[in-house]
Amino acid sequence: MQAGWHIVVLDNLCNSESSTIQRLGAMGHGVPEFVQGDVRDAALLDKVFASHPITAVMHFAGLKAVGESWQQAARYLDNNVGGTACLAAAMERAGVRRLVFSSSATVYGQPDAVPIAESAPLRTTNPYGRSKLLCEDMLCELRAADSRWQVALLRYFNPVGAHASGLIGEKPSGIPNNLMPYITQVASGQHPFLRVFGDDYPTVDGTGVRDYIHVVDLAKGHLAALRYLEQEGKGITVNLGTGRGVSVLQLVAAFTRATGVPIPYQILPRRPGDVASCYAATDLAWDALGWCAQLPIEAMCADAWRWERTSQAAGNVHD
Numbered sequence: 120m121q122a123g124w125h126i127v128v129l130d131n132l133c134n135s136e137s138s139t140i141q142r143l144g145a146m147g148h149g150v151p152e153f154v155q156g157d158v159r160d161a162a163l164l165d166k167v168f169a170s171h172p173i174t175a176v177m178h179f180a181g182l183k184a185v186g187e188s189w190q191q192a193a194r195y196l197d198n199n200v201g202g203t204a205c206l207a208a209a210m211e212r213a214g215v216r217r218l219v220f221s222s223s224a225t226v227y228g229q230p231d232a233v234p235i236a237e238s239a240p241l242r243t244t245n246p247y248g249r250s251k252l253l254c255e256d257m258l259c260e261l262r263a264a265d266s267r268w269q270v271a272l273l274r275y276f277n278p279v280g281a282h283a284s285g286l287i288g289e290k291p292s293g294i295p296n297n298l299m300p301y302i303t304q305v306a307s308g309q310h311p312f313l314r315v316f317g318d319d320y321p322t323v324d325g326t327g328v329r330d331y332i333h334v335v336d337l338a339k340g341h342l343a344a345l346r347y348l349e350q351e352g353k354g355i356t357v358n359l360g361t362g363r364g365v366s367v368l369q370l371v372a373a374f375t376r377a378t379g380v381p382i383p384y385q386i387l388p389r390r391p392g393d394v395a396s397c398y399a400a401t402d403l404a405w406d407a408l409g410w411c412a413q414l415p416i417e418a419m420c421a422d423a424w425r426w427e428r429t430s431q432a433a434g435n436v437h438d
């Protein structure tokens with residue numbers, strides 16, 4: 120919206136809240152149209168395309184908890200893969216063939232080497248990652264079958280943080296699986312300490328290394344990808360990361376530096392399925408999209424902490 124786009128949001132609210140729409144309106148760029156519904160509802164999709172002059176789609180509607188995907192593999196395949204197939208068919212019926220797709224670095228599995236380039240082998244290690252790879256394969260098939268399709272597959276590394284206004288941010292339901300929201304909940308007293316899953320990895324300090332990217336940089340990467348599709352008229356598969364690896368303990372130290380809040384922690388055994396080190400090669404994003412992440416780790420921490428406090432204060436905490 121800030122970039123001048125008029126948008127329609129379709130969301131089934133299975134992991135979000137409609138109050139976000141009103142808070143988006145408070146950011147000064149208008150209020151997006153909101154349709155509550157499911158990406159698997161073909162009739163609803165046809166209705167949305169028929170009633171709005173849609174020229175492009177950004178598809179974020181996916182379940183994304185690795186651990187949960189082991190218990191709910193069929194649900195993940197139905198929602199993530201079935202939903203993407205349903206959306207692509209509706210787009211085809213509407214003659215809209217420009218799509219930016221939210222993929223994930225989990226399609227690389229356990230990497231042979233870091234930084235990870237887009238040409239690295241693809242091998243998933245959980246149903247969530249597999250669902251993302253199946254979506255990529257489907258959309259590549261569309262691109263190959265009909266050159267009118269322009270698809271950008273964006274492989275997110277570890278998105279964290281929140282908008283600096285404190286108006287919008289992530290709100291995981293239940294106890295967060297991911298590191299940053301767990302840290303902010305320790306900082307706000309919801310947990311006595313951070314559980315550090317393993318300190319015996321072959322990394323700088325033994326803890327897991329990841330490529331944390333500010334969610335605002337991630338959003339700008341989507342706009343750059345959309346511009347690329349418009350200007351180049353062809354698709355692309357590209358990493359969205361900073362190219363810098365940060366360990367768990369380095370993130371904890373950065374959080375305290377940025378906020379002044381200490382984060383007590385205890386070392387626990389490794390979490391099954393975790394890889395030691397994962398961070399992006401960012402050359403293609405710069406060469407093709409002219410995009411690179413700008414915001415430092417301290418901004419990610421400060422913005423995540425501000426959002427934790429404002430969403431707590433507003434009582435908007437996901438119960």
Ligand code: WQD
Pocket residue numbers: 183184185222223224225275276277278296297298299301313314315316317326327328329367390393
């Ligand atoms: C990061 C590091 C943990 C929690 C996730 C998922 C998926 C994907 C993004 C989209 C690891 C350690 C974590 C905690 C810890 N989303 N950790 N204590 O596992 O890299 O991947 O990223 O695709 O959500 O694949 O992210 O934040 O769970 O873990 O020590 O309480 O922090 O061991 O080293 P991950 P994460």
